[in-house]
Amino acid sequence: MVFKRLLGSMGVGGPAMDTALDLATAVPGGSLTGEVRLTGGRADFDIEHITLELVARVEAESDGGEHEGALAFQRFQVGGGFRLAEAENRSVPFAVTLPWETPVTQLHGQGLGIALGVRTELGIVGAKYKGDLDPLAVGPLPAQEAILEAFGRLGFGFKSADLEYGRIGGTSQQLPFYQEIELTPAPQYAHQVSEIEVTFLANPSGLEVVLEADKRGGLFTSDHDALSRHVVSHEGVTHRDWNAVVGSWISQLLEAHTARTPYTPYGHGGDHATHTHKVDHGHRSGPGMGTVVAAGAAGLAVGVVGGMVAAEAVDEIGDFFEGDEGDEEGEEA
Structure with missing residues (x-):
């Protein structure tokens, strides 16, 4: 399970990040391990923080009716405080504990239609850049x-x-x-x-x-x-x-x-x-x-009748973030 994004907001030659999760299926309250792989660009960059974000598609009621949206419900800072040299390859391993109330997305390998994903945020010299979502599979306790x-x-x-x-x-x-x-x-x-x-x-x-x-x-x-x-x-x-x-x-x-x-x-x-x-x-x-x-x-x-599988739903969350937060990329933190 990997997601990758070139930090295009920084221009040609910026660093790239590639986050890989070790487990195919996690469990609520269990450990989520992996590594964030960074590739330096055409200059040195100060990496202030590397943060993982758990994101879910959630339904909500309001005066205007029922709505669906993406909700980031947990954040983990897994690294930062170093300089990424030009063209340097560096891996930052992580091990975080999922919330006990993390939703179950599958039973016996069969998806339940729950959209859940992981995204990485990279903080560089006062700016923050978010990568693409990757589906997170969670089995039951x-x-x-x-x-x-x-x-x-x-x-x-x-x-x-x-x-x-x-x-x-x-x-x-x-x-x-x-x-x-x-x-x-x-x-x-x-x-x-x-x-x-x-x-x-x-x-x-x-x-x-x-x-x-x-x-x-x-x-x-x-x-x-x-x-x-x-x-x-x-x-x-x-x-x-x-x-x-x-x-x-x-x-x-x-x-x-x-x-x-x-x-x-x-x-x-x-x-x-x-x-x-x-x-x-x-x-x-x-x-x-x-x-x-x-x-x-x-x-x-x-x-189930007539819906979308979990991976497609996570793509939908990604589209939501692209539209909702696109202006945030590259802004000063």
């Missing part, structure tokens, strides 16, 4: 994978996934957005719910799992959402009956919300469930990927 596979074994299917700008009330959410993985209901629940959305908020000790059921309204009732929250540990993932655990979550979610339930405060600790609430953005599901595929023999069926 063991607990996340186990929960999604349990949904699949219980008959749920993958519908779509997106990133929503905003916060989920009452949680320990750290990033300014959260990921929603939208699932079609198993046949036995189809008369009760139109879809279930799963949000993972990972941290060093475990996961907060927020479930949102888009319930079907009857003749005398209106559609409304049911919400619940569960906390699970990273430990002992392989020793739990996840089919039973997830099945009980679904039953509790649907049974406990025959009517709207007001928000109740809760604490933290071991595995437990409670009611919570999300920020109401009136959002819709994001696009999918076009075909139905199997994510593992017993895993979640990844079936």
Whole structure:
């Protein structure tokens, strides 16, 4: 995984940078390693800083409706403070830790339609220059994978996934957005719910799992959402009956919300469930990927309709930055 950009704003003979990531697939809270390769130009340049930027395509609601845009949600300074001599080749290795809430972009190698990328910023004598985006693939943590596979074994299917700008009330959410993985209901629940959305908020000790059921309204009732929250540990993932655990979550979610339930405060600790609430953005599901595929023999069926794959979506983010920040290149910092 490499991206490369000639610093044309500095004129012919400026330095070039080429950033290579070591891992094909990272995980939330895991290490991201690689190196930034610099090639000197036709003169010496003082490199003030080298910064990596994590960028995601995020949906947001405003008075004008729903919008999509690119959001830089984490920055790491990985080098700087040296002079790059004329025609010099220099590599700057880096090792950074991804945020625990980094979105999952794929399951069993199958993309979920989430656009996530890495970009390098080079600071030279008071000016900053940004390179192109490169897609970043992030796989699930063991607990996340186990929960999604349990949904699949219980008959749920993958519908779509997106990133929503905003916060989920009452949680320990750290990033300014959260990921929603939208699932079609198993046949036995189809008369009760139109879809279930799963949000993972990972941290060093475990996961907060927020479930949102888009319930079907009857003749005398209106559609409304049911919400619940569960906390699970990273430990002992392989020793739990996840089919039973997830099945009980679904039953509790649907049974406990025959009517709207007001928000109740809760604490933290071991595995437990409670009611919570999300920020109401009136959002819709994001696009999918076009075909139905199997994510593992017993895993979640990844079936999406009519959208773009992750790599294409990252290209779209790149276009957004080119249009939005082009004037920034070459400006004095």
